[in-house]
Every structure is written in structure tokens, then in C-alpha cells.
Amino acid sequence: MDVEMRSADTLFCFAHRGYPKRATENTLQAISHALEFDIDGVEIDVWNVGGELIVKHDRRLGRLLAGQDLLTDMAPGALRKMLLPGGEQVPTLREVLELIGNHVQLNIELKGPDCAALAARELESYIRDNGASYEQYILSSFDHRQIYECLQRIPQVRRGVLIDGVPLDLAACAEPLQAYSMHHSLNFVCPEIIADGHQRGLKSYVFTVNHPHDLALVVAMGADGVFTDEPQLIMDYNAAKTAEVLAEQIQPPSGLKAG
Numbered sequence: 001m002d003v004e005m006r007s008a009d010t011l012f013c014f015a016h017r018g019y020p021k022r023a024t025e026n027t028l029q030a031i032s033h034a035l036e037f038d039i040d041g042v043e044i045d046v047w048n049v050g051g052e053l054i055v056k057h058d059r060r061l062g063r064l065l066a067g068q069d070l071l072t073d074m075a076p077g078a079l080r081k082m083l084l085p086g087g088e089q090v091p092t093l094r095e096v097l098e099l100i101g102n103h104v105q106l107n108i109e110l111k112g113p114d115c116a117a118l119a120a121r122e123l124e125s126y127i128r129d130n131g132a133s134y135e136q137y138i139l140s141s142f143d144h145r146q147i148y149e150c151l152q153r154i155p156q157v158r159r160g161v162l163i164d165g166v167p168l169d170l171a172a173c174a175e176p177l178q179a180y181s182m183h184h185s186l187n188f189v190c191p192e193i194i195a196d197g198h199q200r201g202l203k204s205y206v207f208t209v210n211h212p213h214d215l216a217l218v219v220a221m222g223a224d225g226v227f228t229d230e231p232q233l234i235m236d237y238n239a240a241k242t243a244e245v246l247a248e249q250i251q252p253p254s255g256l257k258a259g
Contacts (some may be wrong), residue, residue, distance in 0.1 A: 006114050008122050011215075011219070011223070011237060011238060012040045012224055012225025013037075013143060013226065014041050014107055014225065014226065014227040015031075015041065015042045015213070016106075016229050017043060017209050018031040019031075019033035019034040019037075020031065021230070023086055024077060026044055026055045026091070026103045027055075027090075028091050029086060029088055030080075034231060035104065037231040038238075039104055039231050039235075040104055041105035042096075042107070043207075043227050044106070044107070045110055045111045046115055046119065047059070047072065047111050048112055049071050050074065053094075053115065054071065054076060054079060054080075054093075055090060056090050058071075059071055065084065066082075080092075080189075083188075089251055093119070094126065096130060097122070097123075102132060102133075104230065106136065106138070107137075107140055107160065108138070109162070110141040110150075113146075115141075115146060116147075117156075120154035123137060123154060124154060134157050134158075135158065137157050138159070138180065139160070140161070140162050142162040144173065144177060145245070147159050147160075148178070155178070158181070159177055160179065160181045161177060161183065162197055163183065163185065163193075164187070164243060165188050166190060167193075170192060170193045171193055171196040174197070179193060179202060180202070181204065181205055182204050183205050183206075184204060185206075186208065186209060186214060186218070189223070190204055191220075191221045194221050195222065198222065204224050205224060205225045205226060206223045206226050206227070207227035208228060209226035209227075209233075210228055210229050211233075212233065215237060219237075
């Protein structure tokens with residue numbers, strides 16, 4: 001679903017690492033659970049592991065997989081043999097692309113070094129072979145140098161600038177990257193940076209919004225969407241807003257009685 005298809009009163013909803021409360025994060029099962037909802041997009045994290053893009057958040061083993069090795073020191077085959085909680089393998093980017101198909105947008109966060117060239121190659125290959133749309137994808141990262149490399153290698157794919165703070169020049173850092181969106185940490189997002197981004201033509205998405213109070217805060221700031229571990233929270237909010245709009249549309253003109 002394209003961003004512009006959302007009304008001004010609803011929020012664009014990215015399922016953060018799939019649906020981690022129903023299955024292990026960043027797995028095909030977690031993404032499948034997220035796709036059961038009327039979400040707009042899925043967010044995943046990728047690392048360059050031995051020349052292959054592997055979908056995982058942490059730079060080191062220990063939280064979800066036994067061990068202490070750095071991902072970047074491992075061979076992809078060895079990592080793929082290890083089973084996550086729930087019995088699934090760590091997926092590849094290509095496997096996620098095939099699962100997503102043309103259902104929703106996919107935000108691919110480049111977590112480690114040297115991901116941009118591989119991401120560009122993988123997306124170009126998948127889009128060419130499957131007739132997908134470049135606009136279905138967003139490449140994002142805290143490493144703005146890699147986002148700039150994405151601009152050089154695959155400019156047709158939208159770029160998201162990840163921010164975990166409030167830069168002195170607000171959203172200006174997105175302009176050299178010709179970015180589509182800014183992705184703000186909930187810990188630092190403020191109305192000023194969202195407003196500055198909007199003036200520069202940027203969408204503003206906030207991560208990670210899981211609580212109704214936080215949702216109300218980012219709505220009041222003017223955010224366009226959120227990354228969430230709780231898709232149902234955003235679905236309920238959007239349904240309520242849509243119902244309000246429909247109710248207003250069927251109200252009789254002032255001074256007239258219904259029926």
C-alpha cells in the first residue's frame with residue numbers, strides 16, 4: 001500500500017521486525033503474522049554476513065542465538081544452520097522479499113557496514129524478475145553514508161534517514177541524501193523536527209511506538225506514521241479515525257434534521 005493512500009487522519013503503520021509478540025523478531029513467521037493485519041509496511045534489519053544480506057537486528061550472537069560471535073565474523077551458512085527460538089532459521093533478504101511479494105511496503109534498515117551495494121543488487125534483481133515496483137521499498141540507516149551510496153546505486157528506491165537525537169539543523173541532513181522520509185526515535189522526536197521535515201517535503205515516521213500515550217504524543221506532533229510492535233494498536237486508532245470521518249460525511253447540513 002502506498003503512503004499517499006492513507007488519509008490525513010490515519011497513521012502509516014510499519015510492523016517493526018514483523019510481529020515479535022507472536023513469533024521471533026525478523027523471522028518469516030513474524031512477518032507472516034504481521035501480514036494478517038491491515039498494515040501498510042514491514043520493517044526488517046539486515047547485515048552483510050560473508051557477502052549475503054541476512055535479516056537480523058543484533059551485531060553479535062547472545063540474545064536470540066547462543067554464542068558471542070560478531071555476525072560480520074561469521075559465514076552465512078554457519079549462521080543459517082543455527083535455529084532461533086521457535087525453530088526458524090535466520091532468513092535472507094531474498095526470502096523476505098519473496099514472502100512480502102506486492103502486499104505491503106518493505107523498509108530495509110541497513111544495520112552493519114557494506115550493505116548498500118548488496119541491497120541495491122538484491123532489489124534490482126528481485127524487481128526485474130518479479131515485476132515489483134521500486135516505490136514499494138525504503139532503504140534506511142543510521143549510517144547516512146550508506147544511504148548516500150544507495151542514492152548513487154539505486155536512486156529509484158526511496159531512502160529513509162534514521163535519527164536518534166535532534167540535530168542542530170533539524171531535518172537538513174536529509175536533503176543531500178534526497179531522502180523520502182525521516183525516521184525519528186521516540187526518545188527524541190519533537191514537533192520542530194517533524195515540522196521542518198514537512199517543509200522539506202519529507203515524511204516523518206517514529207520508532208518504536210507501542211503505548212497509547214506515546215501514540216497520542218506523536219499524533220499531536222504531526223507524525224505521518226510509526227514503527228510498532230503492536231500493529232493492533234495502530235489498526236484500532238486508524239479504524240476510529242476512519243469512523244469519525246465517515247460520521248462527519250453523513251451528517252445532515254446545518255439546520256436540517258436527519259430522516
